[in-house]
Amino acid sequence: MHQLTIAGKAYRSRLLVGTGKYKDFAETRAAIDASGAEIVTVAVRRVNIGQDASQPSLLDAVPPSQFTILPNTAGCYTADDAVRTLRLARELLDGHPLCKLEVLGDPTNLFPNMPETLKAAETLVKEGFEVMVYCADDPIQCKMLEEIGCVAVMPLASLIGSGMGIVNPWNLRLIIDNAKVPIIVDAGVGTASDATIAMELGCDGVLMNTAIAHAKNPVLMASAMKKGIEAGREAFLAGRMARKYYSADPSSPTTGLIGS
């Protein structure tokens, strides 16, 4: 019940995880297994010509037969580079059209370059890609990306890799309330309560990497994130009580007290 559907495919887990910054592939795989994630991001990079080509590869540890692989365009600063990277990714993954578009604007804060992001999204959608897009938490541009045909819109909660948590819940609410496609918080989550807050706001999912990979115990944090996501989703569906300001409301009966 309450599955996350992206581009027509249903997923049980609302936690999407990256594969960067782990000690080795064994730790990567153990953390992914503990997270319960079904969608896993990867980067696309040049092979090291001249180095030992028989080394194990990431996709041996995280095979496309077991996970939905989401290739990203991390490190791309123009629409053209992002589109080229994803054409290579589609070839690499036997025609698999699902991808994560990100076009960066600044190497220090990794904020997205939204004009280039919108341009790349248009090209990719026309070429048949199913585009999940990292973007600014701007309700207008998020709507534009949806109208272009992106299958999921993924605003940042705070800077990539910062662990600062949900810095602008009000913008996220505006984006969620306006959306017809899944809204997935991508970037900024630091700990399990951040993931819970994102889900309580009504996000459809959360994508994270550093919060798990750079925890002291990544596998335990992956498990915590899984629970945080599930708790937040259930709380959202349950519907929280209304806040009462400046007056308490006792939980126990006010009548029948002894000695009265």
Next chain:
Amino acid sequence: MPAMLELKINGENRQFPDPLTVAGLIEQLGYAGKRIAVERNGEIVPKSQHAATPLVSGDQLEIVVAVGGG
């Protein structure tokens, strides 16, 4: 001396004996059977075309793999 092909692979200038196909190049680099993707002069060369695509001097190739990322 056999004729040599001048190729630029992942930004590096390299020489290989002519003739050579994309499949032959991948074999020589040790990536045969590995999950890689190839772009030649800005265009994807699909796996099904590797053996049928001859390389010529001046070709610029990108050969990529999936690595850890977020």
